Amino acid sequence: QVQLVESGGGLVQAGGSLRLSCARSGRTFNSYDMGWFRQAPGKEREFVGTINWSTGETYYTDSVKGRFTITRDNAKNTVFLQMDRVKPEDTALYHCAAGLTRWTTVLTTANQYRYWGQGTQVTVSS
Numbered sequence: 001q002v003q004l005v006e007s008g009g010g011l012v013q014a015g016g017s018l019r020l021s022c023a024r025s026g027r028t029f030n031s032y033d034m035g036w037f038r039q040a041p042g043k044e045r046e047f048v049g050t051i052n053w054s055t056g057e058t059y060y061t062d063s064v065k066g067r068f069t070i071t072r073d074n075a076k077n078t079v080f081l082q083m084d085r086v087k088p089e090d091t092a093l094y095h096c097a098a099g100l101t102r103w104t105t106v107l108t109t110a111n112q113y114r115y116w117g118q119g120t121q122v123t124v125s126s
Helices: none
Strands: 002-007 010-013 018-026 032-039 046-052 058-060 068-073 078-083 092-100 120-125
Touching: 002 092, 018 032, 018 092, 018 120, 032 068, 046 068, 046 078, 058 068, 078 092
Parallel strands: 010 120
Antiparallel strands: 002 018, 018 078, 032 046, 032 092, 046 058, 068 078, 092 120
16 A cells, blocks of 8 residues: 655764665655654664654654654655764664554554555664
């Protein structure tokens, strides 16, 4: 129903910036929230942030708040994760995901998202 393709990962030095993209296709209605998750080797999958596609409202985990920004472009049907002042601990495989919007809560756990992209690797050097 929904296909997601991430891009933009790569190698970046600590303190630098990187922008990840997640292109949506299929039946990508405005009722989907778009989330970003990351997972480093040997560590659990971690919620990064999410955006309500309809309103643009965002929510972030504390470790990235003030450094990362999620935006969307309706014309391009794409969501972005702007990563500024990156740290070595940001190194991970980053996934975008789509989940059905709920009016009473934000989606912050992986099992709340129905569709997932293949992931893009981000590596931050010291």
